[in-house]
Amino acid sequence: MHETFNLFSAISLAIFIEAMPFLVVGALFSSIIEVFVSTQRIIRLVPRNIAGGLLLGIGSGFVLPTCECGVVPIVRRLINKGVPPYIAIAYMLAAPIVNPVVLASTYIAFRGSIPMVFARIALAIIVAAIVALIARQLVSVVRPVKHSGHHHTDEHEHHFHHHDHSNESLIQKIIATLRHAAVEFMDMGKYLILGAIIAGAFKTFLPVDTMAYFSNNLALSIAGMMILAILLSVCSEADAFVAASFVGFPAAAQLAFIGIGPMIDLKLIGMYGLAFKRAMVITLLIVPFVIIYFTTLLIGSFDLLSI
Amino acid sequence: MQKALHKIYGIIETGLLLLVGAFALYLSLSTKYGLLMNENFRWLTFAGALLILIIGLASASKLPKGSLSNVLFFLLLLFIVLIGKPYLPNANTIDPSEQFMSAGLWDQIDQTRFPKEELRNLSTLQADAFFESGASFTTVGVVKRLDELDGQKSFALMSTFMYCCVADMFGTGFRVPSDMFDELEDGQMLMISGKLADETQAIALPNFRFGRAMISSVNKDYYLKVDSIMAYSRLDQLPLLSEIILEGEKIQVFKNALMKSGLIDELSGQDAYTLFVPVDKALEDLDVPLDELSRRKLKKFINAHIVKGKLFSDDLANYKQVKTLGGDELTINFKCAKHTINNSRVLFEDTEAQNGIIHFIYPAITDPNE
Numbered sequence: 001m002h003e004t005f006n007l008f009s010a011i012s013l014a015i016f017i018e019a020m021p022f023l024v025v026g027a028l029f030s031s032i033i034e035v036f037v038s039t040q041r042i043i044r045l046v047p048r049n050i051a052g053g054l055l056l057g058i059g060s061g062f063v064l065p066t067c068e069c070g071v072v073p074i075v076r077r078l079i080n081k082g083v084p085p086y087i088a089i090a091y092m093l094a095a096p097i098v099n100p101v102v103l104a105s106t107y108i109a110f111r112g113s114i115p116m117v118f119a120r121i122a123l124a125i126i127v128a129a130i131v132a133l134i135a136r137q138l139v140s141v142v143r144p145v146k147h148s149g150h151h152h153t154d155e156h157e158h159h160f161h162h163h164d165h166s167n168e169s170l171i172q173k174i175i176a177t178l179r180h181a182a183v184e185f186m187d188m189g190k191y192l193i194l195g196a197i198i199a200g201a202f203k204t205f206l207p208v209d210t211m212a213y214f215s216n217n218l219a220l221s222i223a224g225m226m227i228l229a230i231l232l233s234v235c236s237e238a239d240a241f242v243a244a245s246f247v248g249f250p251a252a253a254q255l256a257f258i259g260i261g262p263m264i265d266l267k268l269i270g271m272y273g274l275a276f277k278r279a280m281v282i283t284l285l286i287v288p289f290v291i292i293y294f295t296t297l298l299i300g301s302f303d304l305l306s307i
Numbered sequence: 308m309q310k311a312l313h314k315i316y317g318i319i320e321t322g323l324l325l326l327v328g329a330f331a332l333y334l335s336l337s338t339k340y341g342l343l344m345n346e347n348f349r350w351l352t353f354a355g356a357l358l359i360l361i362i363g364l365a366s367a368s369k370l371p372k373g374s375l376s377n378v379l380f381f382l383l384l385l386f387i388v389l390i391g392k393p394y395l396p397n398a399n400t401i402d403p404s405e406q407f408m409s410a411g412l413w414d415q416i417d418q419t420r421f422p423k424e425e426l427r428n429l430s431t432l433q434a435d436a437f438f439e440s441g442a443s444f445t446t447v448g449v450v451k452r453l454d455e456l457d458g459q460k461s462f463a464l465m466s467t468f469m470y471c472c473v474a475d476m477f478g479t480g481f482r483v484p485s486d487m488f489d490e491l492e493d494g495q496m497l498m499i500s501g502k503l504a505d506e507t508q509a510i511a512l513p514n515f516r517f518g519r520a521m522i523s524s525v526n527k528d529y530y531l532k533v534d535s536i537m538a539y540s541r542l543d544q545l546p547l548l549s550e551i552i553l554e555g556e557k558i559q560v561f562k563n564a565l566m567k568s569g570l571i572d573e574l575s576g577q578d579a580y581t582l583f584v585p586v587d588k589a590l591e592d593l594d595v596p597l598d599e600l601s602r603r604k605l606k607k608f609i610n611a612h613i614v615k616g617k618l619f620s621d622d623l624a625n626y627k628q629v630k631t632l633g634g635d636e637l638t639i640n641f642k643c644a645k646h647t648i649n650n651s652r653v654l655f656e657d658t659e660a661q662n663g664i665i666h667f668i669y670p671a672i673t674d675p676n677e
Contacts, residue, residue: 013343024355
């Protein structure tokens with residue numbers, strides 16, 4: 001028994017330690033954006049046509065690294081400042097996946113698998129574009145920001161309250177960034193720990209037969225991994241390591257895990273409910289799930305993804 | 308009240324953050340890294356650890372408000388790690404840092420040639436595509452004994468490759484028929500040369516967990532026909548008692564005594580001994596310095612510190628008394644955290660040599676009759 005526990009402990013710790021550098025870099029980047037980049041500057045860039053809008057929404061995800069924990073408050077702020085909602089929503093869904101930190105972590109977690117990285121990008125772009133186009137049809141998307149006491153109702157937002165950093169000296173700003181990153185690392189770290197522990201438990205305590213049953217049933221394994229991703233709520237910078245550790249599962253199911261995780265999970269469902277109106281929330285919960293499930297099922301059935 | 312609590316959580320959070328950074332830094336600089344992670348990512352862990360320490364220190368400069376859930380999850384991980392102790396090698400561990408690294412074998416394994424997909428195939432029936440029977444080979448691997456294979460007078464030679472961390476590790480192996488099978492132990496390293504041959508008596512082997520490899524399996528289509536086997540026994544890689552003594556730092560006085568008395572030669576032979584070696588400080592305080600003893604008395608003194616056989620601390624804990632080479636009885640008290648031999652404390656225990664064990668003690672063992 002002790003040896004089994006030792007193995008479980010080793011796997012959980014290893015996943016945590018392995019994903020940790022990406023989590024800390026992600027936390028630093030998003031803190032830099034929080035402290036240094038003013039949203040006004042971004043709003044001035046907004047184009048008029050749909051294609052340009054989508055391109056900006058998704059494209060800015062490639063250069064502005066934000067993980068999904070931080071993106072919802074940013075998006076709500078953008079919409080309230082006048083960015084068309086569909087652009088902001090495209091950004092919200094794509095940014096946690098297509099940014100350099102997450103892509104690097106995916107690349108490393110899957111042992112340098114380029115197909116996996118590109119499949120992840122493609123999946124994010126498809127879902128972001130479709131959901132954004134649906135959002136464009138909705139009359140009103142976002143709930144108004146209540147200025148009094150909203151961070152008491154939403155614990156995940158508690159560190160995103162708006163300090164005004166513009167009057168601070170550079171040193172003060174840098175220290176503020178570092179401190180902000182520390183808070184964010186701890187907030188995201190707990191989900192990583194949960195994910196690492198459950199992944200470790202799966203591998204250690206689940207009988208090999210059960211794993212084999214899952215691995216041989218594509219439809220079931222994809223659904224299983226997606227639900228697991230939603231429940232675990234692992235941050236996008238670290239989720240590839242959790243996904244890759246489910247070695248018994250087909251690659252398509254691992255792709256589904258890292259596809260859905262940054263778009264729907266327990267903490268996001270709460271934040272969506274606070275930030276968006278009901279029709280938009282329902283769209284955000286159902287559309288990505290359906291698209292990702294069937295796309296990965298297709299990829300898996302035709303064995304298009306080998307890692 | 309609420310505010311004070313958040314402040315306390317903030318202090319604990321910052322402490323835990325610094326702990327994570329310090330541990331990751333230690334791990335990235337330690338030989339234990341290979342126990343948990345792929346060696347290729349040492350630099351990444353190192354860099355991540357530095358960043359964590361930096362943000363941790365910034366956070367300590369002005370403590371943030373913390374949250375209970377963060378504290379609880381990090382404490383949970385700490386708890387699991389402290390109970391499981393994955394950073395220590397145990398009986399079931401293949402420790403690449405010790406076995407592969409110290410034997411210089413890690414570098415001989417071309418990791419880039421074995422991507423994951425290939426390994427997965429190797430572990431299954433589709434291995435045919437990669438091999439031809441009759442091919443010559445020289446390979447290094449680790450022995451795995453299975454009941455099914457014992458029945459065929461064979462063992463499995465496993466090559467364990469780590470990908471990512473232990474979380475993602477495959478082992479794959481071949482059956483090796485050899486009369487040596489009975490003498491081999493699980494985990495022993497071998498270098499084998501020979502030819503690949505068609506498997507004619509394939510048996511259904513289960514996928515098994517081998518060391519820390521999550522999936523291990525033995526090829527069903529081929530086996531290795533051996534020309535020569537070179538065994539790397541774990542013991543062969545250890546120094547002799549005499550070598551440990553000669554290279555030891557704070558045991559000069561005892562070393563000189565062993566050399567003067569000629570007993571050092573005894574310690575480079577095949578016979579196994581357990582030595583209780585007094586550190587220098589213990590021998591500087593003697594009433595009569597060792598230099599002034601006659602050769603006979605010196606031998607007697609030294610023999611009072613040597614016991615026949617190879618006795619680790621765990622073995623000694625089972626004894627009340629042991630007999631020295633000089634014929635005296637030593638009183639052993641290894642029951643609690645404080646280990647004593649007569650009136651001497653054990654400072655460092657269980658330094659293993661090929662032909663024995665050394666426990667370092669203070670003060671020296673003196674004859675109760677004198």
